[in-house]
Amino acid sequence: MVTIERVLGERIGSMIRGWIDKIDGINRKYAVPRIEMSRGVKIALLFLRVYLVFLVLLLGYKFYTLLQ
Amino acid sequence: MDLGSTFFYKYRRFVKTLQIYLLLSGPGLIVMLADNDAGGITTYTVTGAKFGYGLIWFLLLLLPVAYVVQEMTVRLGAVTKRGHAEAIFDAFGSFWGWFSFLDLALVNWLTLITEFIGMTAALMIFHIPPFITVTIVSVIMMLMVLQGRYWTWEKIALLFAALNLIYIPAAFMVHPSVGEVLSVGLIPHFPGGFNATLFFFLMANIGTTIAPWMIFFQQSAVVDKGMKEKDIPWGQMDTLIGSAFTVIIAIFLVIVTGTVLYGSEVESAAQAASILITTNPWLGTFIAIGLFDAGFLGAICISLASSWAFGEVFGWAHSLNLKIREAPWFYACYFFALISAGAVVLIPNAPLVLITLFVQVIAVTLLPAALVFLILLLNNEGIMGKYRNSRLQNVAAIVIVMAIIVLSTLYGITTLFPGLIT
Numbered sequence: 001m002v003t004i005e006r007v008l009g010e011r012i013g014s015m016i017r018g019w020i021d022k023i024d025g026i027n028r029k030y031a032v033p034r035i036e037m038s039r040g041v042k043i044a045l046l047f048l049r050v051y052l053v054f055l056v057l058l059l060g061y062k063f064y065t066l067l068q
Numbered sequence: 069m070d071l072g073s074t075f076f077y078k079y080r081r082f083v084k085t086l087q088i089y090l091l092l093s094g095p096g097l098i099v100m101l102a103d104n105d106a107g108g109i110t111t112y113t114v115t116g117a118k119f120g121y122g123l124i125w126f127l128l129l130l131l132p133v134a135y136v137v138q139e140m141t142v143r144l145g146a147v148t149k150r151g152h153a154e155a156i157f158d159a160f161g162s163f164w165g166w167f168s169f170l171d172l173a174l175v176n177w178l179t180l181i182t183e184f185i186g187m188t189a190a191l192m193i194f195h196i197p198p199f200i201t202v203t204i205v206s207v208i209m210m211l212m213v214l215q216g217r218y219w220t221w222e223k224i225a226l227l228f229a230a231l232n233l234i235y236i237p238a239a240f241m242v243h244p245s246v247g248e249v250l251s252v253g254l255i256p257h258f259p260g261g262f263n264a265t266l267f268f269f270l271m272a273n274i275g276t277t278i279a280p281w282m283i284f285f286q287q288s289a290v291v292d293k294g295m296k297e298k299d300i301p302w303g304q305m306d307t308l309i310g311s312a313f314t315v316i317i318a319i320f321l322v323i324v325t326g327t328v329l330y331g332s333e334v335e336s337a338a339q340a341a342s343i344l345i346t347t348n349p350w351l352g353t354f355i356a357i358g359l360f361d362a363g364f365l366g367a368i369c370i371s372l373a374s375s376w377a378f379g380e381v382f383g384w385a386h387s388l389n390l391k392i393r394e395a396p397w398f399y400a401c402y403f404f405a406l407i408s409a410g411a412v413v414l415i416p417n418a419p420l421v422l423i424t425l426f427v428q429v430i431a432v433t434l435l436p437a438a439l440v441f442l443i444l445l446l447n448n449e450g451i452m453g454k455y456r457n458s459r460l461q462n463v464a465a466i467v468i469v470m471a472i473i474v475l476s477t478l479y480g481i482t483t484l485f486p487g488l489i490t
Contacts, residue, residue, distance in 0.1 A: 033161035044440050055433050062484050
């Protein structure tokens with residue numbers, strides 16, 4: 001028997017699958033960075049990674065102090 | 069050639085140049101005037117009230133800062149014909165692409181809320197309830213994009229941008245001492261000595277000058293406008309004029325509050341307008357209108373920056389030159405951002421102060437990445453060809469970007485841990 005819940009469930013399911021496929025397609029399209037990974041670029045990207053880790057740790061510490 | 073002919077020739081040449089400029093101007097002017105958004109207006113208002121004319125010299129330094137960063141987006145957009153979000157995905161891969169895109173979506177949405185906070189606070193002074201403000205503003209912003217032409221949207225936006233100039237007559241109304249403005253304002257010094265509070269304000273002023281959405285907005289606007297490599301000099305001029313205007317407006321606002329509110333404990337532009345409207349109704353009205361306009365201009369640019377980025381990343385049609393049926397997802401993003409951000413402001417007891425502080429912290433996570441990517445892209449010969457950064461441009465850009473990263477990071481940290489500044 002076709003119920004509203006089932007129709008809705010299928011619709012939502014197909015929509016989510018569509019989104020996952022779309023994101024997967026974007027990831028495949030941009031899998032290889034176009035820019036040449038020279039030493040300068042590598043250092044800059046490493047700096048950004050370290051910077052972001054530092055900020056995440058800082059936000060984590062803030063969250064921890066708020067909970068205390 | 070006689071004198072009359074020479075004059076006529078020069079006049080025709082000037083008119084022709086002006087016509088071309090008016091045709092090609094827009095992205096630089098709009099982004100720079102929108103840079104003085106609700107948050108920026110509040111920062112300048114409080115700066116004037118706290119330090120008088122003492123930091124005008126510092127505001128002047130922000131002109132090259134804003135120009136150097138934003139000029140790079142003009143070249144990148146005109147050469148690659150891609151927005152910044154797409155350019156990051158393409159050049160640095162999906163990890164940095166998703167990071168920048170999701171961070172931008174979040175920080176833009178939060179900033180949009182702060183613009184609505186500014187607009188509702190400004191119109192509350194005229195006893196207009198927030199619900200009416202949010203509804204009318206959202207409808208106007210939707211109508212602006214529905215006509216299906218980038219050119220028309222840009223010219224309407226420029227009209228609203230021109231309203232930002234209201235602080236110039238406001239400054240003349242308070243009759244400041246020109247001598248004092250020049251002697252105190254233009255000589256670099258630290259009013260009250262270099263202390264933690266002053267440092268916080270310097271950071272706040274830098275923080276309002278360059279925001280992540282500006283980089284994404286201008287590059288996408290350059291692409292949507294259809295600017296080509298040959299238009300780059302006009303885009304540069306547009307950005308330079310816009311940078312000058314943004315600094316001039318900031319200075320005039322500082323002169324207003326530095327003259328009439330110096331020494332007062334003012335925490336926001338809305339509060340300053342409320343105080344002034346009782347003593348000088350016209351001045352209070354001007355400040356409130358300016359605050360509303362700043363929020364409005366910021367909101368239209370920020371919501372567009374997000375919609376362009378969504379379109380670029382997901383491959384949807386994304387241009388103001390398209391009708392709704394031709395670019396449904398692009399417009400859906402724009403409308404959703406506006407309506408949801410406006411609705412947050414209307415929630416009773418919503419943590420609006422917390423949101424405002426959170427914006428500054430989240431922006432700090434994206435700004436360095438966006439700026440570093442900008443410099444790396446502008447140095448890539450394969451992408452930029454002969455339009456890549458020269459050595460001089462690199463020195464200026466790297467020094468400015470390093471300064472922005474350090475100061476905005478410290479600003480974010482002090483927002484997170486206010487106890488650090490005592």
